Amino acid sequence: MLQQLLLMAPSGGQEGGGGGFSFFIFLGLFFLIIYFFMIRPQQKKAKDQKNFLSELKKGDRVVTIGGVYGKIVDMNEETYLLEVDQNVKIRVDKSVISLDMTKAMLDRTGKSDKGKDSK
Secondary structure (H helix, E strand, O other): OHHHHHHHOOOOOOOOOOHHHHHHHHHHHHHHHHHHHHHHHHHHHHHHHHHHHHHOOOOOEEEEOOOOEEEEEEEOOOEEEEEEEOOEEEEEEHHHEOHHHHHHHHHHHOOOOOOOOOO
16 A cells, blocks of 8 residues: 555656645545544443443442452442452452453353343
8 A cells, every 4th residue: 555655656856736635635534544443442442331330239240350250249439349259358449340251251151131131
């Protein structure tokens, strides 16, 4: 692609009349592609993670980013208290709860997601 762009550039003795305008079109398309393939999906994932964390409640089973499985027994504004085994509890920050791993855990154990009807 770079070779084609270089071949399209005017050679030393010729004047390029519309070269500047086509460069701005190319630049605009480049940023549009970057937005739709990189920035927008990241924003959507961050929004989904925030919604997931706000909907968690006591009794929900979760997985941390480090791979610790547990059940929420207590929560406050910044942390969760997870029960990982009988009489074994750890306090973790809200940001370490993984949406992707929790979905995988639910799929693996055969439990259905909230709000879905089984027919």
